Amino acid sequence: MTPERADVVVIGGGVVGSCVAYFLARSGIDVVVLDPAPGKGASAGNAGLVVPSYTLPMSNPDALITGLRSLLGRAPSTLASPVSARTLAWLARFVLASRPGRAWRDVRVLHELAEFSRRGYDQLRSEADFPLWSDGFLHLARDRRTWAAEVRTARRLAAIGVRSEELGPDALAAIEPGLASGFVGAIRFPGDTALDPERTTRAFAEAAVRHGAVFHAERVVGVRTVAGRIEAVETTGPTVAGKAFVLATGADTAAVGRLFGVRLPVEPGYGWSLTLPTHASLLRHAVQFADEHVVVNSGPDRIRMTGGMEFGGRASQAPRPEAIATLRAVAEAAIPAMRTIADPGIAWRGARPMTPSGLPIIRLVRDNLVAATGHGPLGVTLAPATGRIVAHLVTQKGIPLRSS
Ligand SMILES: Cc1cc2nc3c(=O)[nH]c(=O)nc-3n(C[C@H](O)[C@H](O)[C@H](O)COP(=O)(O)OP(=O)(O)OC[C@H]3O[C@@H](n4cnc5c(N)ncnc54)[C@H](O)[C@@H]3O)c2cc1C
Structure with missing residues (x-):
């Protein structure tokens, strides 16, 4: 049975809600x-x-130009029908946020x-059972203009402390023998890592439950x-009372925000994936x-390809077969070992919670309502930080949890 009262009621049990629940439950x-x-x-x-x-953030001048080109059918971010007035208003805010420098x-x-x-991931790994893998993240370019843009971005990111290495074709072949040739170069980001997001989300939820959280x-x-x-x-079941609520x-x-009387500019940015089984x-x-x-x-027992950034359309739409075929074709051209996999795999479509600025919304939005949302393409990356910040907001910022 659903408990009908809690100190904090978290609405949403994805990677963000599960992490929030873990850090709150861990604080007692x-x-x-x-x-x-x-x-x-x-x-x-x-x-x-x-x-x-x-x-x-995706709302930058280069991405905007790519996005405009995509409307002409030349890039993977697209507008799908139907496009609501709300989506158009959100896109206008996105364009404003894309001004140079912002x-x-x-x-x-x-x-x-x-x-x-x-x-936060380091801390969570001591309590939650999920593996991390990969020697970093490689951005690969075949086209010289793409390569120049990647190098420009990596050099600018270096100024804020993002470590990277520029690799030519020989250096790339030496560190990543699983790739076919044909790349002009690669940028390697050694500080990045990879995991199975569904398993990791489940591990966060289980860790939260071990600290006393209840999922319903x-x-x-x-x-x-x-x-x-x-x-x-x-x-859809009982009414659940709380002293604080997290969206x-x-x-x-x-x-959901409208139910709470708050307007939060979060728009679905749909993407898709194909997952194939592998032996290693x-x-x-x-x-x-x-x-x-x-x-x-590419994990120990499966390989996943992802892409797409589609605004508009409906949440219930299935992934388009041609979009899934493109993911597979791009990966197979570059990873020869994939060509022997006969399995059709599992196709999936889901929505990134996008904000116009690309910054997540992690703050009090009413006197006892905290928003933890809008993580866009970075929800897995930012979930532990979000959990810690929300736990801090709830315990330290005067929401009277223990007064009654
Ligand atoms: C193709 C693709 C690739 C991506 N790759 C990466 C990546 O490599 N790294 C990365 O960091 N991020 C990545 N992201 C982004 C990441 O997936 C999201 O930012 C993250 O999953 C958002 O987590 P969430 O918990 O906020 O949302 P969700 O996982 O969507 O969870 C929200 C939950 O709220 C629940 N809910 C909704 N309405 C209600 C209601 N009324 N009552 C109760 N519950 C409700 C839903 O059932 C859902 O479970 C990618 C996204 C896509 C689409």
């Missing part, structure tokens, strides 16, 4: 997580990279958050307030094919 707080399908949202089929190097001012904030998160498969459908203060949430609902945040890891590194914007994470 009584936590309930409500989610009809915990760990089955964006946290399931994503690329599974922990990438403090990848912290340049992203490079925020990249430092995101990088520091990601580094803080990486240390209920959807939040309404909010009860008394004198302007949130007292309880109505669910960790990923790409559904705008809709086919690559030593996680890789990004920068020309095609396809990311590959």
